[in-house]
Amino acid sequence: MTTVGEALISLLEAHGVDTVFGIPGVHTVELYRGLARSRIRHVTPRHEQGAGFMADGYARVTGKPGVAFVITGPGLTNTITAMGQARADSIPMLVISGVNASLTLGKGLGFLHELPDQRGMMEKVALFSHRVENASELPEVLSRAFALFVSGRPGPVHIEIPTDIMAKPADGLFPHPVEASTPQPDAATLAEAARLAGAASRPLILAGGGAKMAEAPLRKLAELLDAPVVETANARGLLHKHPLGVPASPSLKAVRVLMAEADLVIAAGTEFGPTDYDMYGDGGFVKPQNLIRIDIDGKQIGRHPATLGIRADCAATLEAMGELLASSRRNASDEGWGAARAEQARSASLEEIGPAMRGQVEVVEMIRDALPGSIIVGDSTQPIYAANLYYDHDRPSGWFNAATGFGALGFGPPAAIGAALAVPDAPVVCLSGDGGFQFTLPELGAALDAEAPVIFVVWNNRGYREIETSMRDVGVEPVGVSPAPPDFCRLAEAYGMGAERLEAIADLPAALKRARAAGKACLIEIGVE
Structure with missing residues (x-):
């Protein structure tokens, strides 16, 4: 007989998971039943917060979701801080926890690690929280989680499994296909973006964490436009030593001057958060008037409306814009503006x-x-x-x-x-x-x-x-x-x-x-x- 715990491990393997971070406890023993026989490596932190942060670090460098196993109650509450960091920085994280037996939930009977409403608490931090109440739900909820990681703005997802469900039979469970894909830009929107970029004589690109996996298309587009590229903290490492690179915070006056001089700003994967754009709280950041926003999250685009909003993957959009611009003529009246102004912004920022x-x-x-x-x-x-x-x-x-x-x-x-x-x-x-x-x-x-x-x-x-x-x-x-x-x-x-x-x-x-x-x-x- 295959149990729910064993099926969970097999399903995670099918989704490409090779590492989990966690601390086993009496409320998660059954989740570990199939782990030793699997290809998944288990790493034991010294605290559940460490499990979440380890999953975060793993995800940031691979682009794959980091996975954590934690016990119900204090194990999960210890992980909330790490989930909050992942939510803020759009990091894919899957937290799988136990929860007390189904018939005891919400009754305040005083069971070990009991919370009044564990899932309700997690719904405030996670993109979604789901309780597995029968074995057949498991493939579908995992597929939903992995689909969300690629189809929208990533973040933490929580799945809890009651202790009485973990050991139930789960034969014949197979992974559901992930019926989701990264949003792609449509042709009409791309054409308008290329038109706006082609008409600009002093374009500028703002690169955020959403563009960190898109260095090649970002570089190509910047060079085609002769556009300085300002990198927020989460985009550092892009365009190292490139003449158009500006590895400086938009909170600096020198960078704000550069942005004000641009007649078009292309914002790729950046939310315009104060810790990047107004860290001193001086209110000096002014949103560009002529703005193209590229973001995988439509809600994020709506928070800072733009001349043109593109809900799509940054890499795909930058690549497509570069291909369109490479085959067309653009306004070159300020040719050479980009590299010269990027150098000036770098020097002034370092002095500042x-x-x-x-x-x-x-x-x-x-x-x-x-x-x-x-x-x-x-x-x-x-x-x-x-x-x-x-x-x-x-x-x-x-x-x-x-x-x-x-x-x-x-x-x-x-x-x-x-x-x-x-x-x-x-x-x-x-x-x-x-x-x-x-x-x-x-x-x-x-x-x-x-x-x-x-x-x-x-x-x-x-x-x-x-x-x-x-x-x-x-x-x-x-x-x-x-x-x-x-x-x-x-x-x-x-x-x-x-x-x-x-x-x-x-x-x-x-x-x-x-x-x-x-x-x-x-x-x-x-x-x-």
């Missing part, structure tokens, strides 16, 4: 962020240059904030962090583990502050268990320095911003992990190369006065 932040950007550049083609996963810490303002990474999808959008502290270490397992040949560096690192410090053990060769770089300024500065700036006496850090190197060594503390930031490149050569997880601590 000031010497302190430029110094922190140099630290990130040290990591990039010491380990070319690396994936740098950040937490909310000073060098990450600085680099989100201005930094040119050298690998698409190789720069991401939780310092924009939802802003979950502690994201970096587990997300880096997920990324390292997804792309084992790439160097993966987690850059975290001492405060944020303590949120998910035990995941050092998970990195060793999973043989994930993450290089953990801890920027230790002995507290929440960014928050302390913010308090002082508005005349608030700092309180609660100086949590004492542990001896990170000794903690790493206690896990059996190599570690070293640097006397000077200039020693970082050599330390990174030593760590990479070791081929396993290790920790580097940088003391910051």
Whole structure:
């Protein structure tokens, strides 16, 4: 007899799942029944929040949904923060949990891990939440989840299975075909987009996280239009060192000037969120008057109406626009405007962020240059904030962090583990502050268990320095911003992990190369006065 738990594993395999992150418990034992015999790898974090962040990091570098298994009640509530981050950043994530036996739900009988309405709670965070009440539902709900990941704006999906359902017979279940595809642009809309772009003499492209898998068509279109490409934090790694690339935040005055000078703006996969476009809250961002928006989410387009809205996949739309423009003549009255203005915007942006932040950007550049083609996963810490303002990474999808959008502290270490397992040949560096690192410090053990060769770089300024500065700036006496850090190197060594503390930031490149050569997880601590 095949049980629901065993069928679940087979169905996940059929959907291409090769890794799940989770902590088993008495409420999910039956979900694990078929796992050992499957081709799916199980990775055990030290906390369910870590399971969600690992799934997030895995998804960001592969484009495939990250999958987490968690128990009912506290296991699932521990995962909500990671789901919130995935929802904010449009990351495909499938969270499968247990829930108490069907006949007990909603009765307040005091069962272990009981919640008044677990699914109702999850519906507020997930794209959808579904309870499997009989075995036959399982193929259909999984197909619905995987269809949603490709047909619209991705995010977290939650499926819960009652403990009494997990062990029921489930013979003869087969995966339903995923009856969905990525939305494609229609011919008439494309023709209008090409007409608008062809008529522009000073076009500009805004690239967001939705364009991070579309580097080739983005580059082609930018070159055809001679259009500067402004990259939000989630798009960094596109057009590295390209004359048209502007790896700077639209919150900077220099970038806003560039946008104001454009007579057409093409926004590809960006939601115009304040953490990208108005992070200082000065209200200085002005939506372009002549605007083409490309987004897979029609609701998102409606929130910031445009001259032309295209609900479609970014890569397909940029590719099609490039093909149309390549075969037509366009207004070339300002030929050469793009590269010259991109260079001016880069120079002005770097000057604008000031010497302190430029110094922190140099630290990130040290990591990039010491380990070319690396994936740098950040937490909310000073060098990450600085680099989100201005930094040119050298690998698409190789720069991401939780310092924009939802802003979950502690994201970096587990997300880096997920990324390292997804792309084992790439160097993966987690850059975290001492405060944020303590949120998910035990995941050092998970990195060793999973043989994930993450290089953990801890920027230790002995507290929440960014928050302390913010308090002082508005005349608030700092309180609660100086949590004492542990001896990170000794903690790493206690896990059996190599570690070293640097006397000077200039020693970082050599330390990174030593760590990479070791081929396993290790920790580097940088003391910051």
